[in-house]
Amino acid sequence: MLPPFDVYGNLPAGIHACAIDERAERFGHGSPERIVEIAELIEFINWAKLAGVERVIINGSFVTARPDPNDVDVIMLPGNDYPRGSSPATDEEYIWPFLQIIVAADEADLLAWSHEDFGTDRRGRNKGVVEMLL
Amino acid sequence: MTELLNSDEYEQTRIKLARLEQRLAELEHRTDLPADRMAETRQSYHRVMQQYLRELKLYEASHPLHTSST
Numbered sequence: 001m002l003p004p005f006d007v008y009g010n011l012p013a014g015i016h017a018c019a020i021d022e023r024a025e026r027f028g029h030g031s032p033e034r035i036v037e038i039a040e041l042i043e044f045i046n047w048a049k050l051a052g053v054e055r056v057i058i059n060g061s062f063v064t065a066r067p068d069p070n071d072v073d074v075i076m077l078p079g080n081d082y083p084r085g086s087s088p089a090t091d092e093e094y095i096w097p098f099l100q101i102i103v104a105a106d107e108a109d110l111l112a113w114s115h116e117d118f119g120t121d122r123r124g125r126n127k128g129v130v131e132m133l134l
Numbered sequence: 135m136t137e138l139l140n141s142d143e144y145e146q147t148r149i150k151l152a153r154l155e156q157r158l159a160e161l162e163h164r165t166d167l168p169a170d171r172m173a174e175t176r177q178s179y180h181r182v183m184q185q186y187l188r189e190l191k192l193y194e195a196s197h198p199l200h201t202s203s204t
Contacts, residue, residue, distance in 0.1 A: 078174075100182075104175065105171060109157070122139070122143040122146055123143060124146045
C-alpha cells in the first residue's frame with residue numbers, strides 16, 4: 001500500500017510499488033486532468049505488457065497531492081525482446097499526450113532517473129516515485 | 135505552459151540539467167547498447183533536457199541581470 005504524502009504533498013523518498021487498481025483509487029479522480037491521465041496510464045500499461053517492457057516507474061505531479069497535475073512522467077525499462085512486434089514507445093507516445101515517456105538505457109539508468117532526477121522536487125526536497133506492477 | 139522558476143528552483147534545475155548532460159555523454163560512449171535502444175534513450179534525455187533549458191531561459195529572461203553559466 002502506498003504511504004501517505006509528506007507535508008509538502010510528496011510521497012516519501014524511494015520507489016513505492018503499486019498495482020494499477022490502487023493507483024486509480026489513489027490518484028485517478030478529483031479533476032479532469034487526473035481522470036484523463038489515469039485512463040492513459042491504463043492504456044500505456046496494457047501496451048507495455050504486450051511490448052515486453054520490464055519495469056515502469058511513474059513520477060511527476062500526478063503522484064503528488066496536486067489536484068490538477070500537468071503530466072505524468074513514465075520511465076520504462078524495455079526487456080530483451082522489446083517491442084515484440086509492437087511499435088516502439090517513441091512512435092506510440094503521441095497517442096498519450098499527458099504521458100512523458102522516458103526510455104531507460106538499462107537498470108542503472110532507470111534507477112538514476114528514479115533516485116537522482118525524479119528523487120527530488122523543484123526545491124531539492126527528497127520525494128518518492130511509484131513503480132507500477134506489470 | 136512552462137512554469138516560472140524561483141531562484142532556488144533555478145539552481146536545482148541547473149544541477150539536474152548538468153547531471154543529465156553528463157549521464158548522456160557517458161551513455162554515448164558505451165558500445166554495449168543496441169542502436170535502437172540508444173536512439174530511444176537519447177530522445178528521452180533530449181526531451182527532458184529541452185524542458186529544463188526552457189525553464190532556465192525563462193528565468194534568465196525574467197531576471198535580466200542574471201548571468202547564465204550553463
